[in-house]
Amino acid sequence: MDYQIISAVALGTALGAACGFRVFIPLLLVSVAVYNQWLVPAPDMQWLGSEAAIIVFIIAAIAEVVLYYFTFLDNIIDTFTAPVAVAAGVLLAAALLPIPVHEPLVRWGLALVAGGLTAGTIHVGTGIWRLFSTKATLGTGNALLATGENAAALAIGVGAFFIPVIMSLLVLVVVTWFVFQEIISDSAWKSNLR
Numbered sequence: 001m002d003y004q005i006i007s008a009v010a011l012g013t014a015l016g017a018a019c020g021f022r023v024f025i026p027l028l029l030v031s032v033a034v035y036n037q038w039l040v041p042a043p044d045m046q047w048l049g050s051e052a053a054i055i056v057f058i059i060a061a062i063a064e065v066v067l068y069y070f071t072f073l074d075n076i077i078d079t080f081t082a083p084v085a086v087a088a089g090v091l092l093a094a095a096l097l098p099i100p101v102h103e104p105l106v107r108w109g110l111a112l113v114a115g116g117l118t119a120g121t122i123h124v125g126t127g128i129w130r131l132f133s134t135k136a137t138l139g140t141g142n143a144l145l146a147t148g149e150n151a152a153a154l155a156i157g158v159g160a161f162f163i164p165v166i167m168s169l170l171v172l173v174v175v176t177w178f179v180f181q182e183i184i185s186d187s188a189w190k191s192n193l194r
Contacts, residue, residue: 020122
């Protein structure tokens with residue numbers, strides 16, 4: 001397999017995971033990268049580098065970051081942003097994959113797995129953490145969690161441009177850990193019901 005494809009899949013996976021932490025930070029990073037021609041997206045995704053897209057993503061990123069600092073509102077936002085995070089992960093992965101536009105099944109299928117699945121898993125995992133934090137600390141720990149998520153989205157998003165394969169491997173470790181923790185907590189919860 002070509003290193004360009006491996007690198008593109010890794011970049012899409014890492015950026016998809018970053019969308020799981022914050023939806024609009026990775027979209028903004030990619031938009032700025034495309035605008036400055038640091039990154040070349042698929043031909044049908046050139047709109048990501050438009051000035052209008054950058055302005056929309058700046059406003060959305062600021063609003064998203066700020067809203068997550070309001071306790072209890074952050075849990076509601078998690079519910080609404082879950083499908084948006086998956087969609088953003090799929091969109092970014094599809095934009096960056098070097099698969100011809102005339103092969104949509106391969107392109108979008110791989111984007112769904114690489115970007116959407118990682119975004120969804122990370123988003124669900126952080127949502128569970130937030131619910132636990134809300135219950136355990138009456139929401140006082142949520143601001144710390146939000147800060148960590150903001151930092152993770154930014155660090156993974158920026159790191160993905162420089163070391164995509166390493167960042168995607170790191171993301172896969174985190175996703176595996178989230179899934180493993182969910183399986184353990186689910187089985188513990190079921191055993192407590194008996």
